Every structure is written in structure tokens, then in C-alpha cells.
Amino acid sequence: EYRLIARGGRVVWVRDEATLVKDEDGNSLYWLGVQYDITEQKRTEEEFRKSEERFRATFEQAAVGIVQVGLDGEWLRFNDKFCDIVGYAREELGAVSVFELVSPDDFERDFDRGVRMLAGELSDYTEEKLIVGKGGRRVWINLTVSLVHDDSGEPRYFIAVAEEIGKRKQAEEERQRTQEQLSQSEERFKVLAQEVVEGIVLSENGRIIDANRSLTEMFGYDLGELIGKDAIVLTPPEHREMVRRRISEEDTRPYESMGLKRDGTAFPIEIRPRHLPYSGRRIRVTSVIDLTERKYQEEALRQSEALYRTVVEQAEENIFLVDAKSRRVLDANDALLRSLGYTDDELQEMTLYDIVAHDQKSIDLNIGRIMEEGRRSLGERQYRRKDGSLADVEVNVSAVPYNGEKAMCVVAHDVTERKRAERMLEEIREAERNRLARELHDSTLQDIVYALQEIQVMQVVSDGDPDPALQDTADALKRSVEGLRGAIFELRLKETLDRSLVSSLENLVDLNRRMARGRYELELVVEDDFPSRLPGKAGQELTRLVQEALTNVRRHAEAGHVRVELGLDGVLAYVVVSDDGRGFDTEKAGPGIGRQSMRHRALELGGEFDLESAPGEGTRVRFSIPVSRLVKG
Structure with missing residues (x-):
């Protein structure tokens, strides 16, 4: 095939068919040629080629996915956009069956539609559906499927156009959800508005x-x-x-x-x-x-606040409000101002730490308990006056709301004068005790000792058998002497404690040695780091606790050796009274008065009391208390 230029310059396509003519002997005679004008055919082919190129460009560059599928269900052709929709690379998709992209729920319906199209019952169809992409990902598409026929009307292949509509479906679902929520909200609003x-x-x-x-x-x-x-x-x-x-x-x-x-x-x-x-x-x-x-309530509250203000301002008790968080004084009545000597402006610049004459740790601990329990009685405390002196007060505190914040209402009853009177009375009592102790020692005790000595002389010089009545009298006098010495020790306890705790305990141990009459050994051990002086109440209660323990030993233990030990164990001070006596079963023994008394004294001091004993293994009494609490009394 080639082109010729005809008259007028027109280009003509011809197809030249030549045949070599030979004679009977096979010799070549001449060429016989026939030329066919194929210009129109070439024009048709060129138009078809351009049409095919346009289709291919449209197919490959389309903004939607386009696929051609054979009647046997095999891929014939698909564009890049369809690969993007299903998430496969071009070479991957070719290895994937068409049917793998069909959702299991749609398989029977899609197969039925294909059969109907081949039967001529359905020319095409369009629907929104989910297909299965790479990795099982579900993809929403708008799918249009048609069947392509040849010139004779025979079906050749299926062509499908797929538009991804995931974002649109998401927007529609969101819009529907919003509309439902709005409807539900309006319905709830109507219901709630009525209620x-x-x-x-x-x-x-x-x-x-x-x-x-x-x-x-x-x-x-x-x-x-x-x-x-x-x-x-x-x-x-x-x-x-x-x-x-x-x-x-x-x-x-x-x-x-x-x-x-x-x-x-x-x-x-x-x-x-x-x-x-x-x-x-x-x-x-x-x-x-x-x-x-x-x-109405605001007016009642205003009247109540006015009444409260009147009562608080006229009260003799010291009353003030403290912010629970900052510890700052919020308000105070005139009684507190008079008691501490501050002006109202001065007090409102102060915190609770400036007023309470105790360490910050104990103040914070009490505040925590107050806020947890709602109210608490703190007992006796000391407040600092402006002039530096201390006021003794009995304090009760309640947690209250104040301007939307947590606060504490403190009621402090000034007991300074009462404490002064108590101290004066205690001094009088102490003087009287000392007087009685001197009189008992210098008069009564000496008389009894003299009588006892006379009886003992009579027993020595008697020629006959000992007189039982005389011996009973002597024993009674000895017990009286022991009792009087114990009473004198108790009356002079504060006086001896003023010298030192060790001195008081030494006197106590010496007294018990004499009362034991040699039945057992009594040992006192005081470690060097044990406090030598204690506040009056702590020293007295500690000495009496030891006295109670030694009395129990003398009366019940039948011991050979008794040890009194005072020492420190970390932050704890301890007192141990132990013996090697007969012991007893602590579970079977009833709560004796002596044990109850010792336990009560220990608890009053804020310490702990432990008793260990077993038959034949002696008895050990231990009292322990934080050193900081012991030295404060």
C-alpha cells in the first residue's frame, strides 16, 4: 500500500497487487498488476485510530474508575483511577479476581443482573454500593454497568463506571445523624421543658x-x-x-x-x-x-447574719474565722482583739501560725482533722499576745463555708486566769503535802519506828518462847512503816522530780528494796540519753507507772530479780519493768486494777502500754511514748 498524487494534487491511497505470468515451461513472461483505490478505507481507519486514542485517553485520564470485564468475568481493562479506588497497584489488581471485589451480601444479586443483561432483559443498571478494596477495606461507590455489543448485536464485554462516594456518604450520614440528634434534642427539650x-x-x-x-x-x-x-x-x-x-x-x-x-x-x-x-x-x-x-430566704439570712454579728460581737468568748487554705484570719470579734491586744486591721494581716504558740506541723495536723471531721475540740492551747506573753485557751473549731470557700470558726475560751488560780492552788497543795510529809516523817513515822524498836528489844531480851501477839504487833508496825514511807514518797514526788527524774526513781527503787525485805534483787538502769528532767505531769505519771509495776511485782511475782530500765529507741522513749517471777497466762487472767491503772496512765500521756507474761517465764511491762510528746508533758 502506498500513496499517489493524483491530478490536482489530491493524495490517493492505493493497494497494488502484482502477479508474475509464466509460460508452460515456467519461464517468466511479464507482470500483471491491479491497483485498488483504498483512500476511503484509509480515511475510515485513521478516524477509527483517532477515536481509539481519544477513548484510551478518556479511559485512562477519567476522574472516575472505568473497567472492562469479559463475559467470563476476567479483567480486560481498567484505568488508574479504579486502582486508586480499590487501593491496588495496577499489577496487583490484575492478579485479583473481579469477584473478590464484590461484597458477599451483593454477590447473588450482581450475578443475577449479569445473567439478565446477557439475556437482553436488562440493558444497564446504576446503584450505590459497598465493594471490598485491598486489605478488606469497604469502599462506597456509585456504580453504573452496561453490556457492550458488536456490530452483529452479539455481547462482547461489560463496561462499568465507578465513582467513589465515601466522603459524600460520610457527609450524608453525618448530616442524617445531626438531623436525628437535632430532632432528639428538640424532643428532649420539649420533654425537659415540661418537667x-x-x-x-x-x-x-x-x-x-x-x-x-x-x-x-x-x-x-x-x-x-x-x-x-x-x-x-x-x-x-x-x-x-x-x-x-x-x-x-x-x-x-x-x-x-x-x-x-x-x-x-x-x-x-x-x-x-x-x-x-x-x-x-x-x-x-x-x-x-x-x-x-x-x-424571703435572703431577707431571713440578712436578719440571721445581723443577729449572729450582734451575738458574736457581744460574746465574751474569743471568736474568729480562718481561711482553711491560706490560714489567714478573715474576721474576729472584739473579745479576741481585747484578749490578744491587736487591732482589727493588724489581725487581718496575720495567719493562724502567728497566733498559735505551737509548731506549724501540729497546727496543720489539727486543721486536716477538722476539715475531715467537720468539728473538733483541741483542748488547751496557747495563743501569742501582741506584747509577747501567752494566753491559755480552750479551743473548739468547726469547719464552715465562708463566701464560697472553706473556712474554720474558732471559739477560744480564755482560761489564763483559771490556769493561774490552778497553779496557785497546786502550789498550796504541794506546800501542804510537803508539810504533811515532814510531820509524818518527823513525828508519826519516828514514833512508830521507836515503838517497833521497843518491841524488837522486848523480843530479844525475852527468856521464854516468843509471844505470837507481840510478833503480830511487830509485823503490823513494819507494814505501817512501809505504808507511811510510800505515802511520804508520794507526797514528796513533785519535790524529788524538781531535782531530777533519776533522783525520784532512785528514791522509789530504794523504797521498794526496803519493802521487799531482801526477797529479791532490784536493779535500776537509766541510759545516758534518756531525758533527765520532764514536765511535772509527765514525770509524776511516769514515776507512778513504775511504782504500780513494782507494787505488782512485790505482791504477786515471787521473783528473784527485778529490773527497771529507761532508754530511747529511735524517736521513742521507753520504760521497762521486768522480773523472773512465776508469771501468768495473760489470756486467762482477769483485767486487774493494777494493770488497768498502768494502761490508763500510759494512754493519758499519749503512749502505748504492753504486757508480756507466761507461766514460769516472768513478766515484762513496757511503756513507750514519742520523745517529743514526753518532754512537752
Whole structure:
């Protein structure tokens, strides 16, 4: 095939067919040629080629996925966009069966449609559906499927156009969900609006379009009477201008006004307006709260506060408020100002740490307990006066709200004068005890000892058998001497403690040695680091606790050796009285008076009491207390 230029310069396509003609002997004679004009055929082929190129470009560059599938279900052709939709690379998709992309739920329906198209019952179809992409990913597409026929009408292949609509479906679902939520919200609003205590009125352009039951009951109207009315009718004339201005300015700040009931009664209300979408419109939703009860309570509270202020200011007790967090003094009555000598301005610049004459740790610990329990009695404490002196007070504290914050109300009863009187009385008692001790020692005890010695002389010089009555008298006198010495020790306990605790214990141990009459050895061991001096009460109670333990040993233990030991174990001070006596079963033994007394004394000092004993293994009594608490008394 080649081209020729015809007359006029027209290009003509020809197909030249030549045949070599030979004679009978096979010799070549000549060429016989026939030329065919194929110009029109070439033009048709060129147009088809350009059409094919245009189709191929459209196929490959289309913004939608396009596939050709053979009648046997095998891929014939697919473009890059379809590969993007299903997530496969071109070479990967070729190895994947067409049917693997079909959702199992759609398989039978899609197969039936293919059969119907081949049967001529269905020319094409379009639907939105889910297909299975790479990795099992579900992809929403809008699919259009057609069957392509040849010139004779025979089906050749299926062609499908797939548009990914995932974002659109997501937007539609979101829109539907939003619409459902909006509908549910409106329904909930209607239900709640009917149930809430607040009155709710819906208005548009100032006209009432709906209201809840609380509002109609609050104002005394039927709902039908309110619909269509100007919302301003619910306020007295003198307040309408202000309310109308707020409505026109679309002011949504809460404010107080007056409401007007159907019977003409005016009452205080709080109005809280806002603008909301409602059934496709923008309306004004107004909450109305009846303030009648609140105003009554506010007035009652104002009167109560005035009464409280009068009572607090005139009270003789020291009363003040403290912020629980900052510990700052918030308010105080005149009694506290007079007691401590500060002005009101000075006191409000101070914290609780400036007033309470105790360490910060104990103050914080008490505050924590107060806030946890709600109220607490702290017993006796000391407050600092402006002049540096200390005031003795009995303190009770309650947790209270104050301006929306947590605070403490402290009531401190000044017992300084009482404490001074108690100290004076104690001094008088101590002087009297010392006087009695001297008289008992110098007079009574000496007389008894002299009588005992006379009896002992009579027993020695007697020639006959010992007189049992005389021996009984001697024993009785010995017991009297021991008892009087114990009483004298008790009366002089404070005096000996003023010298030192060790001195007092040595006297106590010496007394018990004499009372033991050699039945057992008695040992006193005091470690060097044990406090040598203790506050009066602590020293007295500790000495009496040891005395109780030694009395029990003398009366019950039948011991050969007794040890009294005082020492320190870390932050604890301890006192141990142990013996090697007969011991007893602590579970079977009843709660003896001696043990109860020792336990009570230990608890009063803030310590712990332990008793260990077993038959034949002796007895060990141990009292322990934090050193810091012991030295403070």
C-alpha cells in the first residue's frame, strides 16, 4: 500500500497487487498488476485510530474508575483511577479476581443482573454500593454497568463506571445523624421543658410561640391564652420598657425584674434569655425563675447574719474565722482583739501560725482533722499576745463555708486566769503535802519506828518462847512503816522530780528494796540519753507507772530479780519493768486494777502500754511514748 498524487494534487491511497505470468515451461513472461483505490478505507481507519486514542485517553485520564470485564468475568481493562479506588497497584489488581471485589451480601444479586443483561432483559443498571478494596477495606461507590455489543448485536464485554462516594456518604450520614440528634434534642427539650421547675417561654419577634407547664402555673395562665401574645404582658408596666429594650437588643445576660401574674400580682423573677435553633428557626428561649422564696430566704439570712454579728460581737468568748487554705484570719470579734491586744486591721494581716504558740506541723495536723471531721475540740492551747506573753485557751473549731470557700470558726475560751488560780492552788497543795510529809516523817513515822524498836528489844531480851501477839504487833508496825514511807514518797514526788527524774526513781527503787525485805534483787538502769528532767505531769505519771509495776511485782511475782530500765529507741522513749517471777497466762487472767491503772496512765500521756507474761517465764511491762510528746508533758 502506498500513496499517489493524483491530478490536482489530491493524495490517493492505493493497494497494488502484482502477479508474475509464466509460460508452460515456467519461464517468466511479464507482470500483471491491479491497483485498488483504498483512500476511503484509509480515511475510515485513521478516524477509527483517532477515536481509539481519544477513548484510551478518556479511559485512562477519567476522574472516575472505568473497567472492562469479559463475559467470563476476567479483567480486560481498567484505568488508574479504579486502582486508586480499590487501593491496588495496577499489577496487583490484575492478579485479583473481579469477584473478590464484590461484597458477599451483593454477590447473588450482581450475578443475577449479569445473567439478565446477557439475556437482553436488562440493558444497564446504576446503584450505590459497598465493594471490598485491598486489605478488606469497604469502599462506597456509585456504580453504573452496561453490556457492550458488536456490530452483529452479539455481547462482547461489560463496561462499568465507578465513582467513589465515601466522603459524600460520610457527609450524608453525618448530616442524617445531626438531623436525628437535632430532632432528639428538640424532643428532649420539649420533654425537659415540661418537667423542669424553671418557667420556659419560647418567643419569636417578641410573640410567645410555646411555654412549659411551670411557666403557665407560675403566671396563672392556660397555655392557649399565652400563645401569640406579646411576651411583655408577663411584666408590670413599670418594667416593660427595660424588658422590651433587652429583647430588641437581643441581650442574653441574666437579669432580675418583676413578673405579673394573670390576677395582677407582681412578684420578683430572674430572667435568663438565650437564642437557639428550633424547628429550622432562630427563636428566643427565656428561662424564668420565681425569686419569691429566695428573696424571703435572703431577707431571713440578712436578719440571721445581723443577729449572729450582734451575738458574736457581744460574746465574751474569743471568736474568729480562718481561711482553711491560706490560714489567714478573715474576721474576729472584739473579745479576741481585747484578749490578744491587736487591732482589727493588724489581725487581718496575720495567719493562724502567728497566733498559735505551737509548731506549724501540729497546727496543720489539727486543721486536716477538722476539715475531715467537720468539728473538733483541741483542748488547751496557747495563743501569742501582741506584747509577747501567752494566753491559755480552750479551743473548739468547726469547719464552715465562708463566701464560697472553706473556712474554720474558732471559739477560744480564755482560761489564763483559771490556769493561774490552778497553779496557785497546786502550789498550796504541794506546800501542804510537803508539810504533811515532814510531820509524818518527823513525828508519826519516828514514833512508830521507836515503838517497833521497843518491841524488837522486848523480843530479844525475852527468856521464854516468843509471844505470837507481840510478833503480830511487830509485823503490823513494819507494814505501817512501809505504808507511811510510800505515802511520804508520794507526797514528796513533785519535790524529788524538781531535782531530777533519776533522783525520784532512785528514791522509789530504794523504797521498794526496803519493802521487799531482801526477797529479791532490784536493779535500776537509766541510759545516758534518756531525758533527765520532764514536765511535772509527765514525770509524776511516769514515776507512778513504775511504782504500780513494782507494787505488782512485790505482791504477786515471787521473783528473784527485778529490773527497771529507761532508754530511747529511735524517736521513742521507753520504760521497762521486768522480773523472773512465776508469771501468768495473760489470756486467762482477769483485767486487774493494777494493770488497768498502768494502761490508763500510759494512754493519758499519749503512749502505748504492753504486757508480756507466761507461766514460769516472768513478766515484762513496757511503756513507750514519742520523745517529743514526753518532754512537752
